Amino acid sequence: MTGKTHIVGGITASLAFAQITNYDPFILVGAGVIGAILPDICHGGSKIGRTLPMLSKVINTLFGHRTFTHSLLFLVLMAILMNNFVQNEAFTAGILVGMASHLLLDMATKNGIKLLFPIKVTVRFPITATTGGSAEYAVFAVLSLFTVYFGYGVFIS
Known part of the structure; x- marks a missing residue:
């Protein structure tokens, strides 16, 4: 997925989580955006990889892309x-x-992730999308709608 899809996904998830907690939704959403791009520190071309290029290069050299930083262990x-x-x-x-x-x-991408790192099994959903493809744009649109829905529930209700 592209950075913008991850960002809107982080916003959506944070707003949904805000509905079931008493946490400040502004802090939750701001941190959710950071958390949504953080795992891609292993990719030099990502938003966070371009922001912290030296750290990104070290992590990518040690682990590669979508391994350690995309695992339950890292979480x-x-x-x-x-x-x-x-x-x-x-x-x-x-x-x-x-x-x-x-x-x-x-x-949800064709390449999946090494969720159980250091075990080298790739985990992906049965139905996947190509990064930057039309299916990802549909995911982005649906997440945007959920953002409005959950945002309304948090900030208007």
């Missing part, structure tokens, strides 16, 4: 780190929700 390690070093629970929750949305969206 759990981030949860542990954030719970120990970040005081704001809404920020931590937003990062983790955004990361989870990223993993789910990339599981």
Whole structure:
């Protein structure tokens, strides 16, 4: 998936999560956007990879793309780190929700992800989309609609 699809996915997931928590939705959504692009630190051409090119190059050299940073292991390690070093629970929750949305969206691509890294099995949904293809644009459109729906539920109700 492209960066914009991951961003709208992080927003959608954060707004949905905000409906079932008492966390500040603005913090949750802001952190959700960061979390939604964070796993692509392993790809130099991604939004975050272009922002932090040296870190991206090191991670890509060590692990490759869609392996460690797209795994449950990375998600759990981030949860542990954030719970120990970040005081704001809404920020931590937003990062983790955004990361989870990223993993789910990339599981919907033909290449899938190494969700169980270091086990080298690729995980993907039975129906997949090509990154940047027309199916991804449909996913983007549906996520945009859900963003409006969940946003209305959080900010208007």
